[in-house]
Amino acid sequence: MPNAAKIRARVGVLGASGYTGAELLRLLIHHQGVEIALLTAERRAGQHMSQVFPQFSPYSLPKLLAIDSVDWKKAALDLAFCALPHATTQRVIKALLASAPGTKVVDLSADFRLADPAAYARWYGHEHHAPELQKEAVYGLSEIYRSSIKSARLVANPGCYTTCAELALIPLLRAKAIDPDEIVIDAKSGMTGAGRAAKEEMLFSEVSEGFHAYGVGRHRHMAELDQEFSRAAGRMVIVSFTPHLVPMNRGIFSTIYVRGLNTSAEGLHTILCKSYAAEPFVHVLPFGEMPHTRHVRGSNMIFIGLANDRVEARAIICAALDNLTKGASGQAVQNMNLMLGFPETLGLEQVALFP
Ligand SMILES: NC(=O)c1ccc[n+]([C@@H]2O[C@H](COP(=O)([O-])OP(=O)(O)OC[C@H]3O[C@@H](n4cnc5c(N)ncnc54)[C@H](OP(=O)(O)O)[C@@H]3O)[C@@H](O)[C@H]2O)c1
Known part of the structure; x- marks a missing residue:
């Protein structure tokens, strides 16, 4: 693990204005290993997280950018969480990895979960737009594929x-x-x-x-x-x-x-x-x-x-x-921890909110 006080990984949340995006921020804001460097949105681009989700108003966070305006090389992300709708995701990740091949990605959508291109086309009704990345992606069920996740560049976070x-x-x-x-x-x-x-x-x-x-x-x-x-x-x-x-x-x-x-x-x-x-x-x-x-x-x-x-x-x-947690953003942070060499539980030790 890098010295948390000095070296923080630069992470981006693509689709921060959605439910899994907000859940990622809830978990990442106090994560000792990361700096939240980039947030994107579509309809809410140009706004602050506090306008989209008021629970974030006490925190200083980057403004929500439109994805098309992001220069992936300049963003210099160590890792991007992709919390976008199915199909948009594969185009975005293809462009991101073409410009910044060293960035690691945890994708929360279904786009890279199926390893078989024929099964993908059958279930989603179209050919995959990034079949080479589909081959590369590691299925991100943390407890089962831990060792492959540790060395992966692209992790397909499982469905809820x-x-x-x-x-x-x-x-x-x-x-x-x-x-x-x-x-x-x-x-x-x-x-x-x-x-x-x-x-x-x-x-x-x-x-x-x-x-x-x-x-x-x-x-x-x-x-x-x-x-x-x-x-x-x-x-x-x-x-x-x-x-x-x-x-x-x-x-x-x-x-x-x-x-x-x-x-x-x-x-x-x-x-x-x-x-x-x-x-x-x-x-x-x-x-x-x-x-x-x-x-x-x-x-x-x-x-x-x-x-x-x-x-x-x-x-x-x-x-x-x-x-939203183990079924999406929590498992995504667990996978990030594995991919970046942090303790697997870092930022994830909350007890359930009950009553
Ligand atoms: N919700 C869950 O429990 C859950 C669990 C596991 C996996 N997932 C998967 O995680 C992904 C995100 O789910 P979610 O529930 O967070 O969805 P959501 O609440 O609808 O959020 C979608 C996000 O993507 C942005 N977006 C929409 N269309 C876009 C486009 N064409 N280009 C760029 N950005 C766009 C939205 O921005 P604006 O709001 O600003 O338009 C928003 O930030 C989905 O693929 C979903 O299947 C969800």
């Missing part, structure tokens, strides 16, 4: 739903303890998962006092889950996954049904406990206890609970995380 289900299941698939064809993920997200831009279906009156599924049978996070579960199982996995929108601000809660166990439910619990014993951000609850989204809100933690499902060879796993 996918982080939640992958951390719960990858050790079990690797251990061949569950049947990969019998996984059912019933997932719920808070509304900040959809970003800050105004959308009719996200109005209070459309979302409050109710609860619904969306993207049924076609949500793009399925592609990412299939990719990572196939890697872990060593053969193709096609998962059942349905997301739901619940009227709360932050949180992902996944109820996961697993069958065809090669061990007892307690045996699965032991595998998870052993896999994550040394992990600062993965907390496996005592057998039979279940997580709550309110107990991880604003923290970089995922809580995982596991219980019997009445008959042999079946179990139920519940996992909860904050979509």
